[in-house]
Amino acid sequence: MEGDDSLLTTEDNNKEVVELEVAPALISVHPAHHSVAVAVGCELRVFNLREGCPVTLGAESGEVCHHKDSIRAIRYGAKGNVFVSAGDDKLVKIWTTDSWRCMYSVSTEKKVSAVAISDNGQFVCYADKFGVVWVVELDEFNENQALVQKKGSPLLAHYCSIITSLEFSPDGQFIITADRDFKIRVTMFPKKPLDGAHEIQSYCLGHTEFVSCLAFVYNVDCPHGYLVSGSGDSTVRLWDFTSGLLLNTCDVGSEVGRLMANGTESNYFAITDLCATCDGSSICVAVQGLPGILLLTCNLLAKTLSILKVVSINGEDFIPTSIGTSLTSNFLWMVMGVSNLPGFDSSSLARVRIISGLTNCNSESGDQNHNILEDQQVPGGETLLQQLQGSLSIDKDVFSAAAEAVKTSMRNLLIKKQYSSEKREFRKRGRNDRKAKR
Amino acid sequence: MQLEEKIASGDESNPCISKSTRLPRKRFYRARAHSNPLSDSHFPVPISPHHVEYSVHYPHFFPSSDSPPDSKKIEFADVGCGFGGLLISLATLFPETLMIGMELRDKVTEYVKERILALRVANPGQYQNVSVVRTNSMKYIPNYFEKSQLSKMFFLFPDPHFKEKNHRRRVISPFLLDEYAYAIRAGGIIYTITDVEELGDWMKSCLENHPLFAALTEEELEADPVVKLLSSATEEGQKVSRNGGQTFKAVFRRIVPSV
Numbered sequence: 001m002e003g004d005d006s007l008l009t010t011e012d013n014n015k016e017v018v019e020l021e022v023a024p025a026l027i028s029v030h031p032a033h034h035s036v037a038v039a040v041g042c043e044l045r046v047f048n049l050r051e052g053c054p055v056t057l058g059a060e061s062g063e064v065c066h067h068k069d070s071i072r073a074i075r076y077g078a079k080g081n082v083f084v085s086a087g088d089d090k091l092v093k094i095w096t097t098d099s100w101r102c103m104y105s106v107s108t109e110k111k112v113s114a115v116a117i118s119d120n121g122q123f124v125c126y127a128d129k130f131g132v133v134w135v136v137e138l139d140e141f142n143e144n145q146a147l148v149q150k151k152g153s154p155l156l157a158h159y160c161s162i163i164t165s166l167e168f169s170p171d172g173q174f175i176i177t178a179d180r181d182f183k184i185r186v187t188m189f190p191k192k193p194l195d196g197a198h199e200i201q202s203y204c205l206g207h208t209e210f211v212s213c214l215a216f217v218y219n220v221d222c223p224h225g226y227l228v229s230g231s232g233d234s235t236v237r238l239w240d241f242t243s244g245l246l247l248n249t250c251d252v253g254s255e256v257g258r259l260m261a262n263g264t265e266s267n268y269f270a271i272t273d274l275c276a277t278c279d280g281s282s283i284c285v286a287v288q289g290l291p292g293i294l295l296l297t298c299n300l301l302a303k304t305l306s307i308l309k310v311v312s313i314n315g316e317d318f319i320p321t322s323i324g325t326s327l328t329s330n331f332l333w334m335v336m337g338v339s340n341l342p343g344f345d346s347s348s349l350a351r352v353r354i355i356s357g358l359t360n361c362n363s364e365s366g367d368q369n370h371n372i373l374e375d376q377q378v379p380g381g382e383t384l385l386q387q388l389q390g391s392l393s394i395d396k397d398v399f400s401a402a403a404e405a406v407k408t409s410m411r412n413l414l415i416k417k418q419y420s421s422e423k424r425e426f427r428k429r430g431r432n433d434r435k436a437k438r
Numbered sequence: 439m440q441l442e443e444k445i446a447s448g449d450e451s452n453p454c455i456s457k458s459t460r461l462p463r464k465r466f467y468r469a470r471a472h473s474n475p476l477s478d479s480h481f482p483v484p485i486s487p488h489h490v491e492y493s494v495h496y497p498h499f500f501p502s503s504d505s506p507p508d509s510k511k512i513e514f515a516d517v518g519c520g521f522g523g524l525l526i527s528l529a530t531l532f533p534e535t536l537m538i539g540m541e542l543r544d545k546v547t548e549y550v551k552e553r554i555l556a557l558r559v560a561n562p563g564q565y566q567n568v569s570v571v572r573t574n575s576m577k578y579i580p581n582y583f584e585k586s587q588l589s590k591m592f593f594l595f596p597d598p599h600f601k602e603k604n605h606r607r608r609v610i611s612p613f614l615l616d617e618y619a620y621a622i623r624a625g626g627i628i629y630t631i632t633d634v635e636e637l638g639d640w641m642k643s644c645l646e647n648h649p650l651f652a653a654l655t656e657e658e659l660e661a662d663p664v665v666k667l668l669s670s671a672t673e674e675g676q677k678v679s680r681n682g683g684q685t686f687k688a689v690f691r692r693i694v695p696s697v
Contacts, residue, residue, distance in 0.1 A: 132613070154612075154613070156613060156616060157613035159576045159577050159613065159614060159617075160576070160577065161577070181577060182485070183580065185580075187616075195649075196612065197616075198615075198616045198619065198648065198649055198650055199616075199619075199650070199695075200585075200616055200617065200619070200620040202585065203486075203580040203620075205485060205486035205487075205580065205581065206485060206486060208485060244585075
């Protein structure tokens, strides 16, 4: 912490500055690669990959149903016919991906930090910043139906901790929740979720900082799969989620630190996002401060993770804020972006890139056929980029400011502030038992 | 450890310790009744149950810091143990069982620590199975206890958090019962008692509505020697008796639900 000349001055300064919270851009890909969605601030931008055209949300019904504040979580259901978006406007919107109509709107008490959809597409779960996970049941949707308001039922809770990630296990038996207090909880997802999920299967404990992202890795030989988690402690860990056993820890931080020894002064390499390739052979990791993607190979039989290499984007200082893949294609979609960026004309920016050919990576062959697609090679080409990015060209200065802003906002949200003892005593000065003279 | 040496060497100068009984004096450990359960306080938390320092808490049972795989584990947890009254009574009733008190307030935790150390010195071979840790049990139960590790869990005279907006801070709630059910083995027992009727109703109804807990019958309550200690062994309980107040108990067993 920087030295405080006078504790009083700092307190006053904090009160005066009211900043809009910076929100990182998010990307999600339809499981069968029919469409791709990017969320920047309160805007949800979707592109139809099958027909090669941009999507206007709610066009058929003529309803205006946009989010009014930053979107913090987006997701396609495993079957691809449902899409969920939610965030700071305390609304969870559930869309049908055929016509992109908003089917359901759920109003929440607190801002939403994560969403997930059960495998059968019947239940949507969302988590708030106070640690409660809620569930809504989706009924059969009638195309001519007007927007339905729904209310969530509480499913489970992490006591007073921001839930950063929510995932269902591949067989749909468990729901996994990760939080700011280093914990990952594996709970049985019951037949009647509206009554609550009370049976905790295990806890995956081992991270020494907030857990930021979760993914499952599995293949034909190992269909049950394992859980992969990324954290602010700069590690990626592999878990047997049924027992809570830590199988392997991959120290991403030291490797990235080594690679960037000349570049940066900080050694803070929190994991921003991760996802597994569809064949279960590799994990793609987005790391704060690292341009490009870190690739890990995953050996499901040996239950290990190892660092393969960094794939960097030439000519751009591209630090992804969100990444995603589909089950059918070979593409890793990445977005770098942020909204509410102070001090710039256009306060939001998004840049989309794709890396192809990441499956079938193995450590024996040093060179794979992975390929960073140029703008013209991207499916949907410049039309897609125009739709998802909002514009075709991005200012370099905006890029680096964006990266810093996202890093700071994540740290402020998820790492508890450490106060010196003088500062702590000062903060207690208004307390009743402090005021009274002994 | 310094204090233990002082006591052993007969050092009379520490005012916090009574000269006659050698036990810590409560008035030097006064603390507010409330501690904010939402604050992220500055105490160390074990990363996982394997990181709990058994050799620090129970040196008699764990002389070295390596614990062999089949070693004893903590079985009783007193959540919000206050000044330690219940634990002290349980320690001699169950001399072979390891038990721990969890308390949020640091001064009170210090008091209990010193009380235990003093009792260990004054009664060789006894009180080696009881210890205390300063922690927020509403956040960190899974860090201390493995699945199905505990056989008894105690919640004696918890903070009522009267205002409805603060009900979610209560230590017994439908969500937290999921975590306690995780830590308590099937057949294990959860004991709660309070002198606030509304809180007593609340705790009872949370437990009744939870699929993993079932109430003990009257006969079972009569037969359990621990039940009587709930009102008599703690400082809070003794205060309530002195004032002629009523107490409200809810004692439930952790069950395996029929599928």
